[in-house]
Each structure stands twice: as structure tokens, then as C-alpha cells.
Amino acid sequence: MIRSRLFRMAAVCAAVPMIVLAACSSGGGGTQQQAAKTELKLYNDKGAWSKYFDQMGALSKQQIGLSMKPVGYTDEPTYQAFIKASFRTDVKPDLFTWTTGGRLAEIVAQKQVAETTQLWQEAIKSGDLTTELAKYYTVGGKQYCVPLNAAYWGMFYNKKIFDEHQLKPPTTWDELMQIAATLKKSGVTAFYHTSVLFSFVWFEQLLAGTDPDLYDRLSTGQAKYTDPGVVEVMKRWKSMIDAGYFNNPGDKTDPGDVLKTGKAAMVSFGTWFNTSMTQRDMKAGSDYGFFTIPNVNPALPKTSMIFESGPLCSLAKxxxxxxxxxxxxxxxxxxxxxxxxxARGDVSANPKVAIADEAIAQVGKAAGSGEFRLVNRYFEAAPPPVLTAALDGFGAFVVKPDGYQKILEDIQRVADEYWSTHQQGN
Structure with a gap:
């Protein structure tokens, strides 16, 4: 599987000689410092955001006398390999990005990440962070890292295509499927999907929009991937693929270019994808729009919205x-x-910050007021071994959807092994 090969590549990268890692670090990186630092290096897996990090580095130098230089990676396995290698070498980042959920818990258990409990307490007291967000950064009753970003997932759409076909953002799942069918008849691909890394997007959206309780139980080992409700979600997903609503999952075109050029009319991502639009000189309201994806099950009391928050961390050492x-x-x-x-046109983890993009701002305000049922993004919700198996499985499924039953069985075998040594519900 593609994902498996990527993780094997990461293992190879983690084993490269120290001299190579030192070269990649673009600096000495020793643990002993002759004097207090005036510039920090922020290692990150968001290479496309370099210019925004540069702007933050210039602002921090002005405001607190401490600048920051980004060191961005675009290949996720290589990035993970470097950070994990830093745990056992003297080439250590000042700051680094990571993910919440199982991967954060993993490095906390290894005592590699600095605790930030006091920082959170002070920020919550001042209103810069919220107690609702703190749970995503809590491991064993303590907080670690701070939010690099917060994002709500929905659907970005090419407004010119919608206008051309006299379409409006849907308010029900049936309306969304009617839009997809209308576009298909006109020779327009409705949705973007991919076989690598983000292969989980439609699984999480369909399951959360059908049965969010089942979604939560699945992520804590209290439900199985072979349960009838999960199987039905895969069948629905397959029916959408069979209907021709998706692009070729092997297409390597950047999703931002996919939406801009109209290779697909809709792309489901977090509000951070707004940055991809602004980078391409697309204007909200005229070139593209954003809408909340309706529930598959209209009887649910609240619309399920996928939520994620990516951490900015410091090493314990x-x-x-x-x-x-x-x-x-x-x-x-x-x-x-x-x-x-x-700068990025996105929401902020700080509730005091006003958002310029009206559609994104409305979603952030509604989510903060409890209008939606927030569902933790699958990438963070699933335990790391299960996530790896699932990414492989979903990547294979979008290419050959007929094999969904075996794929679910394969994922469940990994889940059974994981939960046999971990307490369910935690």
C-alpha cells in the first residue's frame, strides 16, 4: 500500500547518519547554549505556510524581541522521522508542529514534549484560550503544547461553476447529492478525493453525519469497523464513487488548483484550506465559497462538524x-x-480574534456557540496503528471500492490488536 511504503520511508529517514540530520537542521543545534537565544527555529510540516511563519517571526521580534525562522517540510513521513530522531540526538528544534490525539499522547509518554499546564491556565484566565479547546491538549490531566491553529471542516466550492449551473449551497444531504448529479450530467466532476494521506476525509464525514455516536465509539475501541453501521457508510461511499461524483483519486494535482481550475467543483477540507485560495489570488464570495456539509441523517439533533486543532510544541529538553x-x-x-x-484567512484558537472572511467567521461563531456537534478529526481520533491501517485501507478503497468488506476486516484486525493492550474508552 502507498501509505505503508511512506511509513517505511520514514523509518529509513529516521536512521540516516547524524551528519545528514545536522545538515538538514541548517544550524549547530546543540543542547548547550552559550547565551539566551534571540531567534528560534520552528520545524513544521507546513512548508507552504513559510511566508506566514516569516511574518510571525518578524512580528515576534518586534513585540517580544524574539524572532522565529521556519524550517518547513512538505513530506509528512520525512518530517515525523526528523522530529523523532531529535529525541535521541543533539539536533533539537526550538519549536515544532505535531498533531493532537494519539500521536501527542505517544511523545508525552516518552517524556519528550514540554508541559504547558500553567500557560493554559493563564491563557484561559485572560480569555486567550478556552477550556473547551484544552481537552484536545490534555494528556494524563496535564496540558502540552499550544494551538498552532484551529479549523472547522466543511465544503469549499467553485462559485463560478455553481453560478453557471444555477446551484446554491445545500441545506440537506439530498440537496448535496442532487447538486452532484446535476454537475455529473453536465460533465463536471463534483467532488475531490485522494488515495494518499487525506484518504480518510469522506469516511469521517459520512460516518459523523450518519451516526456521530458510532464514530466516537469507533475511535475509542467500543465499536468495530465491521459493525453494520460502518459497513453501510462504506456502501454509501461506494455508491457515490460508482455514480462518478469523484475525480481520479490518483491525480496528483494540488487540491487548491483542482478547485481553481474546476477539475472538481467541491473540495472538503478544514478552514485552513482558505489559505490555499488566497495564495492563488481567489476571492471569497466571487471565486469560491464555503458551506457546512449537511448531515446524511436528517434526524440528528445537531449538524456534525469535523474539528481539528494542530499543536505548536516545545521539547522537554x-x-x-x-x-x-x-x-x-x-x-x-x-x-x-x-x-x-x-494573514491566512482562517479562524483562530483565540476567541477574541475577529475573522475577515464572512463565511468562515460565521462558521467559527456558530461552532463556538454550540450550534454544531464538533467531532474530532479522524486523523487525531484514531490510535496511530489503526490510523496507519485505515489510511492504507481507504487509499485502496477509493481505487477499488468493491473490496470494502475486506478492507474493514483488515483495519479491525489492527484495532483488535491495539485495544487488546490499551484500555477502551481512553
Missing amino acids: APDAQASTKYLKWWVTTAAQEKWAT
Whole structure:
């Protein structure tokens, strides 16, 4: 499977000689510092965001006398390999991005990430962070890292295509399927999907929109991938593929270009995808729009909305722990977050920050007021071994959807093995 090969590549990368890692670090990186740092390196897996990180580095130098230089990766397995290698070498990042859920718990258990409980307590008291968000950063009753970003998932759509076919954002699942059918008849591909990394997107959306309780039980080992409700979701997904509503999952075109060129009329991603639109000089309201994806099951009391928050972390043995903590404290402030959110056109983890994009702002406000049922993104919700198996499985499914039953059985075997040694429900 493609995903398996990527993780094997990551293992090889993790084993490269120290001299190569030192070269990649673009600096000495030793754990001992002769003097307090005035510039931090932020290693991240968001290479396309370099210019935004640069802007934040310039602002932090101005406001707290501590600049930041991004070191961006675009290949996720290689990035993970580098960070994990830093745990056992002297080439250590000042700051780094990661994910919440199982992967955060994993490095906390290894005592590699700095605790931020006091920082969270102070930020919540000042109104810069919320108690609702804290749970995603809590492991064993303590907080680790701070939010790099927060994002709500929905559907970005090419407004010119919608206008050309006299279509409006749907309010029900049936309306969304009617839009897809209308576009198909006109020779337009309705939806984007992929066989690598983000292969989970439609699985999580269909399951959360059908039975969010089942989705939650699945992520905690209290339900099985072979349960009837999960099987029915795969059948629905297969029917959409069979209907011709999706693009070729092997297409390597960047999803931002897919939407801009109209290779697909709709792309489901988090609000962070707004950055891809602004990078392509697309204007919200005229070139593209954003709508909340309706539930598959109209009887659900609230619309299920996928939510994610990516952490910005510091190592427990950071090169300059005091400087790294100082930067994390600044990062969550309103002054920093206004710049960060505005530059990328996204929502902020800081509730005080106003969002310029009207559609995105409305979603953020509604989500914050409890209008939606927030569902943790599958990438964070699934335990790491199960996630790896599922990404392989879903990647194979979108290419050959007839094999869904065996794929679910294969994922469940990995889940059974994992939950046999871990407490279910945690």
C-alpha cells in the first residue's frame, strides 16, 4: 500500500547518519547554549505556510524581541522521522508542529514534549484560550503544547461553476447529492478525493453525519469497523464513487488548483484550506465559497462538524527552554493571533480574534456557540496503528471500492490488536 511504503520511508529517514540530520537542521543545534537565544527555529510540516511563519517571526521580534525562522517540510513521513530522531540526538528544534490525539499522547509518554499546564491556565484566565479547546491538549490531566491553529471542516466550492449551473449551497444531504448529479450530467466532476494521506476525509464525514455516536465509539475501541453501521457508510461511499461524483483519486494535482481550475467543483477540507485560495489570488464570495456539509441523517439533533486543532510544541529538553516557552506564551495572545488568522484567512484558537472572511467567521461563531456537534478529526481520533491501517485501507478503497468488506476486516484486525493492550474508552 502507498501509505505503508511512506511509513517505511520514514523509518529509513529516521536512521540516516547524524551528519545528514545536522545538515538538514541548517544550524549547530546543540543542547548547550552559550547565551539566551534571540531567534528560534520552528520545524513544521507546513512548508507552504513559510511566508506566514516569516511574518510571525518578524512580528515576534518586534513585540517580544524574539524572532522565529521556519524550517518547513512538505513530506509528512520525512518530517515525523526528523522530529523523532531529535529525541535521541543533539539536533533539537526550538519549536515544532505535531498533531493532537494519539500521536501527542505517544511523545508525552516518552517524556519528550514540554508541559504547558500553567500557560493554559493563564491563557484561559485572560480569555486567550478556552477550556473547551484544552481537552484536545490534555494528556494524563496535564496540558502540552499550544494551538498552532484551529479549523472547522466543511465544503469549499467553485462559485463560478455553481453560478453557471444555477446551484446554491445545500441545506440537506439530498440537496448535496442532487447538486452532484446535476454537475455529473453536465460533465463536471463534483467532488475531490485522494488515495494518499487525506484518504480518510469522506469516511469521517459520512460516518459523523450518519451516526456521530458510532464514530466516537469507533475511535475509542467500543465499536468495530465491521459493525453494520460502518459497513453501510462504506456502501454509501461506494455508491457515490460508482455514480462518478469523484475525480481520479490518483491525480496528483494540488487540491487548491483542482478547485481553481474546476477539475472538481467541491473540495472538503478544514478552514485552513482558505489559505490555499488566497495564495492563488481567489476571492471569497466571487471565486469560491464555503458551506457546512449537511448531515446524511436528517434526524440528528445537531449538524456534525469535523474539528481539528494542530499543536505548536516545545521539547522537554529544548535548546533554550525559557525562550521557547516565551514564544508559546506570545503565540496565543490576541496580538499574535490577529496577525496569524488574518494573514491566512482562517479562524483562530483565540476567541477574541475577529475573522475577515464572512463565511468562515460565521462558521467559527456558530461552532463556538454550540450550534454544531464538533467531532474530532479522524486523523487525531484514531490510535496511530489503526490510523496507519485505515489510511492504507481507504487509499485502496477509493481505487477499488468493491473490496470494502475486506478492507474493514483488515483495519479491525489492527484495532483488535491495539485495544487488546490499551484500555477502551481512553
